[in-house]
Structure formats: structure tokens, C-alpha cells
Amino acid sequence: MAHAFEVPIIERRDVAPAHVELMLKSVRLSQAQPGQFCHVLTPGMLRRPISFSRLDPKRGLAGLLLQVVGSGTAWLYERKAGQNLDVMGPLGRGFSPPEAHRPWILVGGGVGIPPIFAALEAWQNRVTAPIHVVLGARTADYLIMRRDFQSLGTNPVLTTDDGSLGQRGNVLPALDQWLGQFPGAEVMACGPTPMLAAVQKTARGRAGRVQLALEQRMGCGIGACLACVVPAEPLGPEGPRYRRVCTDGPVFLGEELVFDAP
Amino acid sequence: MAHAFEVPIIERRDVAPAHVELMLKSVRLSQAQPGQFCHVLTPGMLRRPISFSRLDPKRGLAGLLLQVVGSGTAWLYERKAGQNLDVMGPLGRGFSPPEAHRPWILVGGGVGIPPIFAALEAWQNRVTAPIHVVLGARTADYLIMRRDFQSLGTNPVLTTDDGSLGQRGNVLPALDQWLGQFPGAEVMACGPTPMLAAVQKTARGRAGRVQLALEQRMGCGIGACLACVVPAEPLGPEGPRYRRVCTDGPVFLGEELVFDAP
């Protein structure tokens, strides 16, 4: 029977201002699918959902890379190697593996980069077609994990709002260009909702799948409370129908989602 | 201007099962009067009032000896030397010094023993008449500070409910006997309310003062909220009048109090 369980933190890495990556020793978590998440106990009333930044089933390791935005992440930021976390997981529906023969485009924004890295690390070897990665962030400081991508032999296109590293601007021009080159490409994206909305718009209506990993405030994390919903198709007369990020997602197909819901 | 302030714990002593004494380095607290208390910040909504177990103004030390009864004292029990406590104090009205020429009887019950010790340590030299001390507790384990009394050269009469140390029973027989011997004696007592009620009854209506140190649940600790009241004289038609333990007490004269209030 599944249950909440304690996992040891074996390493703590400062990766950017107020960003930390915690390496957890857990065979169970290490077998997660990229795009899945775990629900972490913090002092507050609710657990905090964090997706996996890397997964190493051989060594039984899973990574969580998180940004401090409030009380729970501030508490997680203070954790040290040797301490335990109380987690539920792996939870949710992750990315479906890419098709071997399709070009593969990965798009990561800010703290949405980690699951994109986990996906690349897990599947780059099974894809024989070209792989393109574009990462975006506010400034150079926040372009997290870029060296990890490089260490996998990919050379991600980097973009920053202020031009402090890579191209000034966001991830869309690169995506546009690649979609022109590879109309059938498979797209996976994770990042701020406006970015995902733009990716959906740009990449819709093609043969290649578009998989988007979403965020929403959660209660139970396992499908029981209906807290974590996002507007989804079909868009009825009353408006969209609501689907659960924790179990129907976090990863949805682009065409399933309604970003401009009332 | 007074304020809540941080004081370092310089020593932590386990004195009995679930009883700890914390030695604090604070000139300010060390100048307290025996019977006064400090209001200690713990994780809960309210501070915890704890009286001083010993006071050493020369070395600027004050002791808190506390028993674990709930969340706050459990947290205090976990404190270690080197950590700080956030305290308000010294607060309240302590014992008035004993008169030099009167026999002096001190009565301490359970966790009411510490302020009695502080009083003896502070004033034994100014009293030329005989001094008698009786201490009571559930069992031998809980007869705290008895060696401290002995180290002051007094030999306290010890009583335990189960007879595991000293006389079986409570502190009253000894008190009775001494009051017979020394009708004019001054009495100071601290302990469970039933004990104090009995002391008041036994010792009332004599020339010698009876000073009793009370406990009550507190809010502000400084006289503003009227949470910490106890029934006191005059007993009007509506019942007793209410007085504040935090500022009118914790030490009251026996005749001021009404123990059998409706």
C-alpha cells in the first residue's frame, strides 16, 4: 500500500539566488516519470508539489529543484544534507515518451526548466531525429541547469528578459523557427502559464504532439479534493470543464487546455 | 524602556524526570525578587510564566526550573545551552523579605519548590530567628532541589505522597507542629492550589504574615488583559473580587485570597 514516507536528502546544491536543488535517496521516487511530482510536507497546512529535476533509477536518486517563493519553499531551502523529507509520490501523469523518429523540441521557462531536463535526460537516447532545447528566464542568474543540459551534449538556446545571457526576449522566436523547420516536431514545455499559453497557440494544429506541464494550487495531491483544477475542453455553454492537475496532469496535451477561460 | 529581550541559556540541568533547570545569563533577570516570574516566548500563542529558581545578581545569573506539562514546557525542555530565550521580566510582585527577628517557615510543593529556594537563598542570612523548611512531592524523584537546600546548610523536612522519601503524606503536619512552636512565625509557601488553601487555613489569624505564591493562566503578563485573576477579598454580595496574579501577585497575603470561591 502506498503511503507518505520519509526520504533522506543526500545532497543540497545552491543553483541560483534563492534556488536550491535537493538530491533525495529513494528507489521509489527515482522510478518516476519525467513531469511527475512529489507532494512534500512542510510546516504549513498543505503539502507542496514539486516536480523532479532529475531521475536516476540505477542509483535510486531523485532531484527536486525549487525556488523560494513563500513559507514552504523557504523552509525547504533551509534543509540540509542528512535530514529527511516527508513525501507522497511519485504523483500525477508525467510526459509521454517522445516518438523516436520525430524531431523533438523542449521548452523550459524559469523554474519550469527542471522537468524539461528530466525528460531530456531520460529520453534523449531513444530519439533519432534532431533535438532542440530553448530555455528562458528573467536574467542570466535564473537560467538554471544550463550546464546540466550542456553536459548531456545538447546546446540549449538561452533567452533572458534583459539580455544578460543569450538572446534578449523569450523562448517563442526559437520555437517558431524550429516549428517552421520541423512542422511534425513533438513539443514538450513547462514554465509560467503565459508562456505555456503562447506555446499552445504557436504549436497547435500539427501532427506532432504538444505536451504542457501545468501548475495549480493543490490540496490532497491525489485526485480526491478537486482543488487543483484547470479549465479544459470541451468548452460547454457554461464555460470550460475543470480537470485536475494532480491526477489528470500535471502534463496535458495542448489541445486539452483552455487558457483564455472566463 | 522595558521590552521583551533575548537571554542566553548558559547551562541546562536535568533535575528530575521531565524537569529541567535552565540557567540564564542576564543581569536584569538576576536582580529579580524571589517569587517574581518571567514570561517566556514559546511556539504557542501565549508566553509561559515561569518563576525564578535561583538568583545571583553578583554573577548576573537567573534560573528557571520547569516541569513538562504541555507543548510550551516540552519545547523549553528541549532547549540547549548556547541557545537564547525571548523573555519579558522580571514581572509581578515577589515575596516581601522576611522580618529578621521572626521564625521563618518555608513550604514548597512540587514545582512550587523553586521560588521557595530562591527566597531562602536570598534572605536566610538576614533572619536571626529559627528557619524551618518543608518540601513535598508525589515521590522521591520529584523532590527537586533538596540538595540545593542542604547545600545552604538547612535540612528541609521531606514528605512524599507514597513515602518513597521522608515522611509519607504532605507538608501540613510539619507546618502544624512549627506553628505550635512558633505562633508568630512568618510563612511563605508555593505549590499546588489545594496545598496553598490548606496552608492559608492552618496559618491564618496570627501575628506572622502568610505569603502565598499563586499560579493562573496568563495572557499579557503585565496587567493589561485581566486574564490571570484569582478570587480575592472583599467577598461582596456578587461573590469575590478578582485580582491579577501577574501584577497584584503572584505573591499574595493569605488573608487576601478566597480559595473556596463559587
Next chain:
Amino acid sequence: MRLDVTLPRGLQLKNPIMAASGTFGFGPEYAAYVDINQLGGVSVKGISPDPWRGNPPPRVWETAEGLLNSIGLQNPGMEVFLAEDIPFLNTVDTAVVANIIGHTTDEYRRVAERLSKEPRIDAFEINISCPNIKEGGIQFGHDPDQAFRVTRAVREVTEKPIMVKVSPNTGEPWVIAEAAVQAGADMISAINTLVGMAMDLNARRPALGGVTGGLSGPAIKPVALRIVYELASRLSVPVIGMGGISSAEDVLEFLMAGASAVMVGTVTFQHPERMLTIIDDLPRVLETYGFSSVESAVGVALPQRREA
């Protein structure tokens, strides 16, 4: 030690701990985390005759020892519940309470009538108190006549035990409860969530998509205990208590206040297995405070019992 509880119309619980409606889905969701067979019962998520969409997200917000939710009673409707969840519920051995909701008296009657035919359902909990729906639901919970009518409508279509869940958001919940009892309610459950709100400082607007939400969790326990105490002091029927329970000691507080059994909600999100821990701890806690059974603790703090 005896933990079992006997309630009206033959409703039997193994122990006084039930999962609170809306915090435990329809049963299957938590099955991987909680051995449901150990629970006294499960009150499923509110069920309406037809599907309800619920409120726009965000639907939850954390507060000091509390949780605000504005789920808005999203549910797939009674037919989907019967088709998809009853088969699972047939595999577990615990009391199943159907929490029912409607916009109108007739909707309450419809859902009760339909579910009454389902043998797996052991009791009904009429939710007339959800603060998240601006239509029927809320006023039902604040008006004794409405409460009477809804309860009577359900009573007419079922022989199963009925509990009516009262709102804490009225001056005198016991007036509502008394009306429900007169209409045939066998039990009263209390409390539902307190209406509350939080601000999203960045967005400069209320944090919840539904603007206001229902406050639950340890923060509301004192309010819940007091309402249970008032209900138990006044009513002749059993009271099912809930609101902020997270330990066996909390359960004992509710029992002393007059609750015959309790429900546990919000804490399950934090600790899925907590209900089982509470059931394990309960005998020790009862014993520590000098009780020989659950029953012997019920109502000991009530005025009538204290004077005695």
C-alpha cells in the same frame, strides 16, 4: 476497549472516526493510502442529481492553521457516482454516508430518492450548509423553514438514517438543527466550514477564484466544539462532530462536548494516514483520561451532566 458506536436506524460504526465529506473523494482516491476497512465510516463528496462544474481556480489557499477552499461542490452527478464509485465501495467494509446537495428542495429529493435504492449507502448527510454555493444551498442552511422542507423531502423518500449538516455561519445553528430534527432528521452533523477570505497581494484581489471560501482545519476547532456543545445540550438526537480534528485528544474533546462520533477532514491532506493513527491512539487516550469506552466519554462536559 470498545470503540464501536451505535447510531439511529441501525447505523453501526466500528469506531467513531469517519472521513469528512469532500476531503476523501468518493472512496477510491485514498484507497492506496488508507485501509478504508479500518475507518468507522466515509462521507463521500457532495453529490447532486446532475453534474456541477464548481468554482474557477484557485480553489484552495492556506491560512494560519487553516485551509480556505472554494471547490464549489464540483461533482459528476449521482449517475456517475453510482456507476463508477459504488463498485469500489462494494469492496470495502465501512459505513458509507452519501453527502447530498441540491439547488432546490426538489433536487435534494431527486438525489435522495435515487441513491436510496442503492443498498451500499448506509446513511445520508444532507449538506444544507456549504458556504460555496450562492444559490439554494446557502439559504437552506440559514433558514429553519427551508431546512425543515429539505429534510422532510428527503425523509419522505428514504428509510435510511439521515444526518443534517449545519452551518456555523448563522447566529443560532441549533435553531436550524431543531427544525431538521422536527422534519425527521435522525442525527445532526456539525460543523461545515466558516466563510472566510484571503487576499492575493500580488494580484490585488481575493485569492480564491470563488472570492470567498470555506475555512477548515485546526483554526476552527474551538468554534466547532462550541457549536457541537450547544447542539448536544439542546437536541435529543446524536451529534456527529467535526472541525479541525487532528489527534485522538481532539476526538476526546468532541466526545466530551457531546458528539457521538466525529469526522476528520483537512488533516488528511497533510497526513493521509492520520485517521488510522487516531484510531490506534484512541483507546490509550480514553484510558489516560479515565474512560472505559467511547460511549462513556460522550457528553461528560455537558451542563446537565456536570450538574449531575
Next chain:
Amino acid sequence: MRLDVTLPRGLQLKNPIMAASGTFGFGPEYAAYVDINQLGGVSVKGISPDPWRGNPPPRVWETAEGLLNSIGLQNPGMEVFLAEDIPFLNTVDTAVVANIIGHTTDEYRRVAERLSKEPRIDAFEINISCPNIKEGGIQFGHDPDQAFRVTRAVREVTEKPIMVKVSPNTGEPWVIAEAAVQAGADMISAINTLVGMAMDLNARRPALGGVTGGLSGPAIKPVALRIVYELASRLSVPVIGMGGISSAEDVLEFLMAGASAVMVGTVTFQHPERMLTIIDDLPRVLETYGFSSVESAVGVALPQRREA
């Protein structure tokens, strides 16, 4: 940055932070811990024409992020207040609000009439909402006609600004507030404490001497915010918000919900100097969220403002 607040009838506050009634005594008690001159104002402990004894102890009990109290409005009566506390209040430079209580309309009138002659008192706060007195007080707070009468009676005897403090323990506090405004209230303050209870497991009885008590502290902030929001959405007069405030961010939440100023209570017991910290932090917090003054933040989250 401008923190000052202008309220009806020329009531001026240096900043929007006032001490909440009953948590700050009559002023002198905290003087050693708080530089009162820095506060926007102080609402003194409830004052009745004649002395009140209050409830038997224990009078406070701790709950999850909350505090239960059953002080029962013990106070020495208006003459003692005038003789013993006004001299001190004359030495400090802050707005002094007299929180007044009575068992009858006439008692409210008496205390208001007497204190109205005292120039040091800048405003009245009519407490019709204290849950701890079983006589007048409570029903005043739950009945619009009573609220109207009491407010009118006070209005007749004073030209000073009047705020009426509403109870959260009724279905619709705004109905009470509207009645008070019609009777001449210049402002509404909200909220008073929620009625609650705790059990003393060892004693097997309610923990508080008064049996039930008033719940305050961070636990009730969501309930308070929602009531302030509803009041500010409906009323034409300023609302003074309170309930669980312990930080400058909390203050901003209340401002956004429509409060023109706030009061801070329970947290002062934990941190006597916290009100001053909040006043220090407020400019930075307002700036962080893009506001140039206190005034500019008031009500930005209200429906009318959001649609605009």
C-alpha cells in the same frame, strides 16, 4: 510615504495601526513596552458606567493559532477610568478611542454621556458584540433594532466620532452595521471575537471559567477579512478592520479588503512591540506591492474597484 488616515468628524490617525480594545488595557499597562506616541490610536478596554466583575477564571486558553478568552468585560467603571487613566492618557500623543459597554441602552447612554465631556477621548467604539456577556451585549449585536437603538442613544449624547463594533457571530453582520449607520454611526469596526470553546480533558469540563469564550488571533483572520470585505462592499462609511493581524502584510490584506485603518490585538501578548514593527514595515510593504500611500491601497480588492 504617507501613512496618515483621516476619518469622519475630524478623527486623524498618524498611521492606520491602533491597539485593539481589551488587549492593551487602559493605556498605562503597556507604556513600559510600547512607545504609545508612535501608534495610530488606542482603543481602551471596554468601559461600563458601573464596575463589572467579569467571569471566573480560567479566562484564557490557547488554541491552534488562536486564543480563547472569557474575561467577561471586567472593568472598574467609568469614574475610576476618568480618575486613574485619563491623567496618563493626557501625557501621550495618539488617538484615544473609548470602547463602551452596557447591559441596557440606558447604560450605553450613561457611559457615553459622561465620557463625552472628557476632551482626551477622541472617539467612541460601541461594543455591541462581546460574546462573553449573556445579558444585553450579545443580543444587541445580533438584532438590528437593538443596534439601532443603542447607537442612536449614544449619538444623541455625543458629537464625537462613533464607531460601532460588530459581531462575527451572526449570519449577516452587515445588517447590524447598516442599522448602526442609519442610527448615526460614523464608522464600523470589525470583527470582535468568534464564540468558541475548549475542553479541559483532565477536568472533564469546558476549559474556560465562562464555559464559552471569544476566539481571536491569526486563526480568525480569514473570517475577519471576509466580513470587512462584505462591510466595505455595502457601506458608505469607513471600516476599521481587525482579527488576527500580526504583520504589515496582514494589514495590507485588510486595506485591500476595504479597511481604512486596523486594530491589532492578540499578537501584542506574544510580542508587545509588534505594533511598532508593523508601523516600521508598512511603508516598505506598501511599496513592494506598488502602493504610494495607505489610502491608495484601501479597497482595491473590492468588487466595484475590480470591475473598474
